[in-house]
Amino acid sequence: MEMxxxxxxxxxxxxxxxxxxxxxxxxANLPLYDTLPKFYPKIRHYLVRHEQGAAHAADAYARVTxxxxxxxxxxxxxxxxxxxxxxxAWMDSVPLVAITGSxxxxxxxxxxxxxxxxxxxxxxxxxxxxxxLDVNEIPRVMREAFYIASTGRPGPVLxxxxxxxxxxxxxxxxxxxxxxxxxxxxxxxxxxxxxxxxRLIYESERPLILAGHGVIISQAYYELKELAEKGNIPxxxxxxxxxxxxxxxxxYMGMPGMHGMHWNNLAISEADLIxxxxxxxxxxxxxxxxxxxxxxxxxxxxxxxxxxxxNVRPAAALVGDARVCLQQLNRLVQHRERPxxxxxxxxxxxxxxxxxxxxxxxxxxxxxxIQKIYEVSGGDAYFVTGVGQHQMWAxxxxxxxxxNSFVTSGGLGTMGFEVPAAIGVQIAKPGELVWAIxxxxxxxxxMEELGVVAEYDLPIKFAIINNGHHGMVxxxxxxxxxxxxxxxxxKNPDFVKIAxxxxxxxxxATRREEVVPALERALAHQGPVLIDVHVKQDEDCFPMVxxxxxxxxxxxLPKEYIELVRRRQMAEVGR
Amino acid sequence: MSEGKRNGRRxxxxxxxxxxxxxxLNRIASKWRQRGFNIESLAVGHSETPGLSRMTFVVDASxxxxxxxxxxxxxxxxxxIRDVSHEDIVAREMALIKVRCDAxxxxxxxxxxxxxxxxxxxxxxxxxxxxxxxxxxxxxxxFELLKDYGVIEMVRTGRVAMLRGAEASHPVGEGEESYERYxxxxxx
Ligand SMILES: Cc1ncc(C[n+]2csc(CCOP(=O)(O)OP(=O)(O)O)c2C)c(N)n1
Ligand SMILES: [Mg+2]
Numbered sequence: 001m002e003m004x005x006x007x008x009x010x011x012x013x014x015x016x017x018x019x020x021x022x023x024x025x026x027x028a029n030l031p032l033y034d035t036l037p038k039f040y041p042k043i044r045h046y047l048v049r050h051e052q053g054a055a056h057a058a059d060a061y062a063r064v065t066x067x068x069x070x071x072x073x074x075x076x077x078x079x080x081x082x083x084x085x086x087x088x089a090w091m092d093s094v095p096l097v098a099i100t101g102s103x104x105x106x107x108x109x110x111x112x113x114x115x116x117x118x119x120x121x122x123x124x125x126x127x128x129x130x131x132x133l134d135v136n137e138i139p140r141v142m143r144e145a146f147y148i149a150s151t152g153r154p155g156p157v158l159x160x161x162x163x164x165x166x167x168x169x170x171x172x173x174x175x176x177x178x179x180x181x182x183x184x185x186x187x188x189x190x191x192x193x194x195x196x197x198x199r200l201i202y203e204s205e206r207p208l209i210l211a212g213h214g215v216i217i218s219q220a221y222y223e224l225k226e227l228a229e230k231g232n233i234p235x236x237x238x239x240x241x242x243x244x245x246x247x248x249x250x251x252y253m254g255m256p257g258m259h260g261m262h263w264n265n266l267a268i269s270e271a272d273l274i275x276x277x278x279x280x281x282x283x284x285x286x287x288x289x290x291x292x293x294x295x296x297x298x299x300x301x302x303x304x305x306x307x308x309x310x311n312v313r314p315a316a317a318l319v320g321d322a323r324v325c326l327q328q329l330n331r332l333v334q335h336r337e338r339p340x341x342x343x344x345x346x347x348x349x350x351x352x353x354x355x356x357x358x359x360x361x362x363x364x365x366x367x368x369x370i371q372k373i374y375e376v377s378g379g380d381a382y383f384v385t386g387v388g389q390h391q392m393w394a395x396x397x398x399x400x401x402x403x404n405s406f407v408t409s410g411g412l413g414t415m416g417f418e419v420p421a422a423i424g425v426q427i428a429k430p431g432e433l434v435w436a437i438x439x440x441x442x443x444x445x446x447m448e449e450l451g452v453v454a455e456y457d458l459p460i461k462f463a464i465i466n467n468g469h470h471g472m473v474x475x476x477x478x479x480x481x482x483x484x485x486x487x488x489x490x491k492n493p494d495f496v497k498i499a500x501x502x503x504x505x506x507x508x509a510t511r512r513e514e515v516v517p518a519l520e521r522a523l524a525h526q527g528p529v530l531i532d533v534h535v536k537q538d539e540d541c542f543p544m545v546x547x548x549x550x551x552x553x554x555x556x557l558p559k560e561y562i563e564l565v566r567r568r569q570m571a572e573v574g575r
Numbered sequence: 576m577s578e579g580k581r582n583g584r585r586x587x588x589x590x591x592x593x594x595x596x597x598x599x600l601n602r603i604a605s606k607w608r609q610r611g612f613n614i615e616s617l618a619v620g621h622s623e624t625p626g627l628s629r630m631t632f633v634v635d636a637s638x639x640x641x642x643x644x645x646x647x648x649x650x651x652x653x654x655x656i657r658d659v660s661h662e663d664i665v666a667r668e669m670a671l672i673k674v675r676c677d678a679x680x681x682x683x684x685x686x687x688x689x690x691x692x693x694x695x696x697x698x699x700x701x702x703x704x705x706x707x708x709x710x711x712x713x714x715x716x717x718f719e720l721l722k723d724y725g726v727i728e729m730v731r732t733g734r735v736a737m738l739r740g741a742e743a744s745h746p747v748g749e750g751e752e753s754y755e756r757y758x759x760x761x762x763x
Contacts, residue, residue: 119598123605128651131598148651182594182654219759246763306645323759403763 026074029101055085060424076114091411135170152185198332214278291550386442416445616733675725
């Protein structure tokens with residue numbers, strides 16, 4: 001079949017089952033935009049206000065659907081605006097296909113108007129990228145792009161197509177199979193390693209599971225639960241593993257690491273076996289690496305061979321798809337009672353409470369707002385966060401009944417993720433409740449995307465945890481830079497007015513009694529809502545592992561907070 | 576000398592079979608650059624299979640070369656890669672050395688060239704070009720001897736290496752798996 005390059009691109013997207021594209025036009029991708037109406041409504045395009053928003057929206061769309069997210073940008077500044085979003089997807093292993101227009105072939109490499117070497121720029125932050133110079137190559141390249149993005153350890157792929165290639169006519173030939181001799185993702189683990197892992201688990205007296213993003217990517221929820229229950233092993237989830245395991249399960253322990261549960265950080269230091277599943281022993285998880293889990297042997301279940309042995313030396317390594325690995329492992333795993341270990345974990349939880357705050361504080365505490373957001377949602381919602389203190393509290397207090405319902409920027413820690421990511425989630429999950437838990441700093445990095453929210457009437461509930469600061473920066477300055485608060489205080493705009501300018505219902509809470517009514521009003525409202533919650537400005541996020549310290553050196557909650565728990569416990573005993 | 580230690584640094588010999596496409600070298604070099612590892616030498620050319628190039632790098636990577644090799648193996652354009660520093664390989668390099676000489680000392684140079692089993696491939700009234708093949712040590716030694724006559728310029732190909740014996744350095748078709756991620760359950 002003869003078609004133009006632009007038609008081929010969209011035909012390929014349609015064949016790949018793409019229903020949503022996030023993008024912004026420009027000279028170098030206009031043929032693509034010219035062709036879009038032919039594919040409507042099969043493929044819907046969402047016009048973002050900045051290309052970073054397109055990449056984040058597509059990224060979040062991919063996270064909650066499991067299918068590659070797609071974004072469009074023009075050459076030069078359009079393409080470079082995608083870079084942060086591509087890097088974000090790269091760090092968090094998210095399948096993203098970015099399609100950029102580029103200057104016409106005769107101008108490539110001559111610094112023509114709006115030329116940027118985007119394939120060169122994105123080499124270190126993509127799984128692979130393509131510059132397509134022949135229109136007949138488009139179907140093969142697109143097929144490969146989707147295959148590479150979504151298989152193995154997922155990640156972003158960029159396809160750069162000059163405008164004249166989009167306009168040229170060629171023969172559309174759809175390859176049935178992808179053939180890449182240099183790309184063979186592993187699925188099945190070595191059976192000998194599976195046996196070894198099962199033996200280590202059975203021999204272990206103090207095991208812990210550390211479950212990461214891989215559990216969610218491979219949809220191994222059931223298999224993870226089976227391993228935990230069958231083997232009788234407590235489950236810790238990393239930041240990106242949150243919502244991979246039911247938070248109300250008796251074996252659930254919460255998050256570890258820099259702002260993780262104090263008990264987890266101590267438990268990891270006492271464990272004799274760590275089973276890492278779809279996670280990479282990142283420094284935010286391990287603290288000072290050389291003191292990480294000093295007593296533990298490690299079983300590492302991981303799809304990416306380059307992660308195995310990178311930070312820790314595993315005693316057994318199951319290289320393959322997390323779900324397949326767990327299925328094989330679960331067949332061999334045997335139950336074992338571990339009364340001493342569970343008693344010890346209970347003791348650690350009692351001695352090192354990590355989830356309390358004074359409920360009668362004069363000012364609104366950010367923890368309170370976040371916990372109430374989870375409560376009023378009844379466990380039935382998606383939660384998207386920005387980066388900073390509010391993100392860590394959102395992770396600590398996470399409570400939902402939905403797998404894969406926590407969407408956050410982990411590896412890159414990209415402020416400004418929250419607004420466009422919530423858009424991506426809401427578009428992927430129409431009819432579902434989506435909360436964007438925003439920082440007042442991060443919100444301002446991408447708040448132009450409220451235009452998208454208003455234009456498509458996306459009923460997202462934005463809660464700005466407004467502490468008048470780059471809160472996490474303020475916390476570091478207060479703890480590690482003698483309280484020298486440079487460039488962390490924020491002179492904020494009136495967020496209510498901003499939302500109203502977009503025609504979005506906006507509420508404000510400045511006193512504690514106003515929080516829950518505002519949240520409830522937001523839920524009752526059909527369309528988008530923004531709530532500006534003025535919280536205590538100088539609340540620090542604990543527990544915390546100071547940078548460069550080991551997990552054993554975790555700083556717990558403030559004494560007064562722990563006292564509260566003690567008093568509550570005493571009261572209960574007295575009753 | 577497969578794993579070299581020169582000037583107290585540790586050199587790794589790494590061989591790779593890669594797609595013969597634009598950008599491949601850039602992708603590979605990018606990974607070494609990110610870690611700040613210097614590429615001492617790099618030789619690239621066609622392999623026995625059409626469409627595939629064969630590379631040999633010598634990298635100054637005091638630690639963690641293994642990690643970078645694993646990262647490189649993940650590149651779509653890299654079909655196979657291995658660190659052969661500890662394996663039984665043959666490794667050779669070729670150099671062209673242009674030496675200043677005249678009728679008076681040309682015979683001395685020819686003598687050196689003969690001892691090294693090298694060749695003279697160009698002669699002019701004031702110079703000769705010597706072609707020498709061998710391991711890096713041999714080329715270094717040759718260069719040292721010729722220096723006294725005045726080396727005008729030298730170019731070296733960088734090391735090329737392959738395994739000894741009948742085994743192919745890059746086994747093909749190994750570990751082939753077709754990939755399908757069966758959707759799991761969407762509930763806990
Ligand atoms: C794009 C980007 N720039 C800078 C940082 C460094 N940084 C980390 S947290 C933080 C402050 C975040 O402030 P806010 O969004 O208000 O969240 P809070 O910590 O106050 O909850 C900053 C500046 C970052 N993570 N991302
Ligand atoms: Mg803030």
